[in-house]
Amino acid sequence: xxxxxxxxxxxxxxxxxxxxxxxxxxxxxxxxxxxxxxxxxxxxxxxxxxxxxxxxxxxxxxxxxxxxxxxxxxxxxxxxxxxxxxxxxxxxxxxxxxxxxxxxxxxxxxxxxxxxxxxxxxxxxxxxxxxxxxxx
Amino acid sequence: xxxxxxxxxxxxxxxxxxxxxxxxxxxxxxxxxxxxxxxxxxxxxxxxxxxxxxxxxxxxxxxxxxxxxxxxxxxxxxxxxxxxxxxxxxxxxxxxxxxxxxxxxxxxxxxxxxxxxxxxxxxxxxxxxxxxxxxx
Numbered sequence: 001x002x003x004x005x006x007x008x009x010x011x012x013x014x015x016x017x018x019x020x021x022x023x024x025x026x027x028x029x030x031x032x033x034x035x036x037x038x039x040x041x042x043x044x045x046x047x048x049x050x051x052x053x054x055x056x057x058x059x060x061x062x063x064x065x066x067x068x069x070x071x072x073x074x075x076x077x078x079x080x081x082x083x084x085x086x087x088x089x090x091x092x093x094x095x096x097x098x099x100x101x102x103x104x105x106x107x108x109x110x111x112x113x114x115x116x117x118x119x120x121x122x123x124x125x126x127x128x129x130x131x132x133x134x135x136x
Numbered sequence: 137x138x139x140x141x142x143x144x145x146x147x148x149x150x151x152x153x154x155x156x157x158x159x160x161x162x163x164x165x166x167x168x169x170x171x172x173x174x175x176x177x178x179x180x181x182x183x184x185x186x187x188x189x190x191x192x193x194x195x196x197x198x199x200x201x202x203x204x205x206x207x208x209x210x211x212x213x214x215x216x217x218x219x220x221x222x223x224x225x226x227x228x229x230x231x232x233x234x235x236x237x238x239x240x241x242x243x244x245x246x247x248x249x250x251x252x253x254x255x256x257x258x259x260x261x262x263x264x265x266x267x268x269x270x271x272x
Contacts, residue, residue: 004142031195033209037268059167073169075253084143086252116222117211132173
């Protein structure tokens, strides 16, 4: 069996028609101290609907399901199909109350498991960014 | 026992005095197709030296080991101590040859396991970013 690392969900994403929240499990609530001083967070979550071997073994996709785009490795796009089903979104914090973070929106399904949160810093130092035509 | 997700290392970081490379394991090489058209990548890796319960249970730290900084939750800083030991760095690609990506530098130890790579897009749409005093 291949060696693996153990990742424990620390919360989940709840989406309704009205709002989108990150619910951090009670045992991890203390890890939120000071997050309210940031305007944006990086949410790292799990594409749980794709957690089957055939999706985790697919290494190339057509990005954004657009047939005009070239076949691309999953490490060169943001496909939800990838060996480790790690998703990443930058979200605007609307409010934080206890263990509930109200965010503007997120490109993740309801009930997605949250693996980690990181504060967002502006990437001012990253210059001369180049991306391929399909990603523009 | 707590439920967990299985994350498989897809490569590792190798640092020498001369250079820093990401070595993607052969079985995942095809996932790199098209990555050479990007200038920067987001590297998601594992703080393997902290993979012990006491480090994964520590939820608050003094950021950057600076005693002037306030006690802060690990979800509100980039501490390598956190429930899931997920690190994230934006790196400049120098070259890609087969399964070896030469990068400018990374804030990770030699032999850190790589979990995922994502292409970096400029965060042009993220406006009015606010961070606390200690993070400036």
